Amino acid sequence: MAEGTLSLWILGAVLVLVATRRVGRFHVAIWQAMAAGAAAVLLTGQIGFADALGAINPDVMVFLFGMFVLGEALCASGLMARLSLAVFGGARNVGQLVGALLVVMGLFSALLMNDTAAIIGTPLVLFIARRCKIPPKPLLLALAFAVTIGSVASPIGNPQNLLIALESPGNPFVTFFRFLNVPTLMSLAAAWIVLRLSNPGLFDRPLSTPEPDEVPDPALARLSVVSLGLALTLVGVKAALFFFPFRLDFPLSAIAVAAALPILLFSRRRGAILRGLDWATLVFFAAMFVLMAAAWESAPFQALAARSGDRLDSVGGILAAGILVSQVVSNVPFVALALPLLKGAGTKAAMALAAGSTLAGNLFILGAASNVIIIQNAEKQGETLTFWEFARAGIPLTAACASVYGFFLAVA
Numbered sequence: 311m312a313e314g315t316l317s318l319w320i321l322g323a324v325l326v327l328v329a330t331r332r333v334g335r336f337h338v339a340i341w342q343a344m345a346a347g348a349a350a351v352l353l354t355g356q357i358g359f360a361d362a363l364g365a366i367n368p369d370v371m372v373f374l375f376g377m378f379v380l381g382e383a384l385c386a387s388g389l390m391a392r393l394s395l396a397v398f399g400g401a402r403n404v405g406q407l408v409g410a411l412l413v414v415m416g417l418f419s420a421l422l423m424n425d426t427a428a429i430i431g432t433p434l435v436l437f438i439a440r441r442c443k444i445p446p447k448p449l450l451l452a453l454a455f456a457v458t459i460g461s462v463a464s465p466i467g468n469p470q471n472l473l474i475a476l477e478s479p480g481n482p483f484v485t486f487f488r489f490l491n492v493p494t495l496m497s498l499a500a501a502w503i504v505l506r507l508s509n510p511g512l513f514d515r516p517l518s519t520p521e522p523d524e525v526p527d528p529a530l531a532r533l534s535v536v537s538l539g540l541a542l543t544l545v546g547v548k549a550a551l552f553f554f555p556f557r558l559d560f561p562l563s564a565i566a567v568a569a570a571l572p573i574l575l576f577s578r579r580r581g582a583i584l585r586g587l588d589w590a591t592l593v594f595f596a597a598m599f600v601l602m603a604a605a606w607e608s609a610p611f612q613a614l615a616a617r618s619g620d621r622l623d624s625v626g627g628i629l630a631a632g633i634l635v636s637q638v639v640s641n642v643p644f645v646a647l648a649l650p651l652l653k654g655a656g657t658k659a660a661m662a663l664a665a666g667s668t669l670a671g672n673l674f675i676l677g678a679a680s681n682v683i684i685i686q687n688a689e690k691q692g693e694t695l696t697f698w699e700f701a702r703a704g705i706p707l708t709a710a711c712a713s714v715y716g717f718f719l720a721v722a
Contacts, residue, residue: 315610316354317351317607318605318608318610320347320601320605321347321601321638323347324347325638325676327343328340328343328344328675328697329697330697331697340675340685341590341591344593344598345594345597347597348601349597351601351604356608357600357603357607362600362604365600365602365603366596366599367599368563370469370562370563370599371592371596372563373425373562373565374425374429374566374591374595375570375587376567376568376569377426377430377569378429378592379569379573379574379583380430380537380538380569380570380573381429382583383533383534383577384433385433386527386530386579386582386586387525387526387531387533388524388527389530389531390430390434390437392525393434394438394441395438395441397414398411398414402516402517403513403514403516403517404442404512404514404517405506406517407438407442408505409502412452412498412501415427415431415453416456416459416460416498417460418431418457419456419458419460419461419467420461420463420464420466420467421464421545422541422545423466423467423468423562424457424458424467425680427453427461427680428453428454428457428680428684429588431453431457431684432450432688433691435449435450436449436450444512444517445509447693447695448505448508448509450695451505451699451700451703452501452505453684454671454672454695455501455704456498457680458671458672459494459497459498459501459668459669459672460498462490462664462665462669463486463487463494464483464486465483465552467668468668470641470644470645470667471486471668473642473645473646474649475552477649478657479657483552485657489657489661490664493665493711493714493715493717493718497710497711497714497715500707500711504703505703508702527579529577530579533577536572537569537570537572537573540568541566541568541569544560544564544565545565548560548565588683588686588687588690590686591683591686602640605638625716625719625720626716628648628659628666629662629665629666629669629716629719631644631648632648632662632663633666633667633670633673633677633712636666636677637676637677640676641667641668641677644667645667649663658719662715662716662719666715669711669712672711673705673708674700674701675695675697681700
């Protein structure tokens with residue numbers, strides 16, 4: 311076997327496991343497949359223990375932990391149910407509900423990052439599905455597509471956009487809005503059309519407005535409001551800092567810690583909240599960092615990266631590379647590698663990199679971490695999306711979105 315190829319074979323086996331989620335008669339969860347892959351590259355010496363620890367991004371892990379605490383508190387307090395009905399209770403049919411979900415969660419993703427929207431949005435849409443007695447899968451797909459597409463148009467919508475924004479001249483909020491706002495709105499509309507076509511008859515089903523329940527834990531609900539307010543305020547501060555001529559910033563993990571602290575310090579239910587966290591998704595992320603680092607450092611991948619640098623010379627090429635390569639090594643490491651290759655290529659190239667690496671999340675499940683968060687959280691409540699259920703809607707949607715962004719970036 312050629313040097314460095316074993317990690318790629320292990321990665322391939324993990325991708326197959328994620329697609330099938332079965333070994334014989336046994337069900338394999340996504341986090342278990344990724345953890346097995348990480349263990350395999352460690353045990354076979356494809357990555358050293360110190361390098362594996364160094365590959366795990368602490369900012370991402372702390373951010374997810376803090377947001378999981380906030381999401382669990384919102385659900386446990388009953389406030390999530392009230393918010394769901396307040397935001398989406400006015401829909402008169404399933405089509406209106408899906409449209410509202412795409413717009414609201416897309417905007418939320420742009421303002422508070424896609425992973426946060428996925429964490430908070432999953433219990434929200436499952437509650438709505440149960441109360442309105444409609445199949446949850448179309449709503450889970452709508453949520454996944456909304457948080458991916460919505461995050462494209464904001465420099466703080468996802469981690470890879472933040473990397474691009476930090477390297478961009480001028481105000482990144484103005485730049486992202488100018489180049490990506492219109493195609494993002496059109497892509498949200500495309501998501502609605504794809505979901506309608508893939509669920510014939512469902513969108514016309516009428517809905518009645520359910521009566522809201524009483525909030526069962528007002529004390530925890532008040533703490534959750536404080537935490538959510540802190541998170542939104544700090545996101546606003548982080549966004550405002552881009553408008554200053556000097557570089558002053560704080561990590562995303564600081565936002566999550568600030569949001570989690572009121573709950574962890576002052577809630578009497580902190581133990582139950584911690585027990586209810588989605589620990590499996592945290593294991594998935596830690597394992598993903600290890601496996602992707604081993605694959606990325608392999609000789610074949612480094613040779614491919616070196617050869618492909620000269621090909622990132624057009625909007626279409628950058629979009630295609632972002633969508634396809636991010637399926638294998640995740641979008642953040644791809645953007646980190648591509649940014650030096652695109653120095654001097656111009657603003658359009660940077661915006662194509664943002665669009666392509668993010669739209670990767672619409673193609674297959676592993677194209678975006680937010681997809682995994684949604685599925686893992688849904689499985690805690692007995693629901694899921696299979697690889698093929700996602701891909702049947704994701705493939706045509708990704709093709710449509712790539713065409714829209716490609717056209718607008720070409721003529722901008």
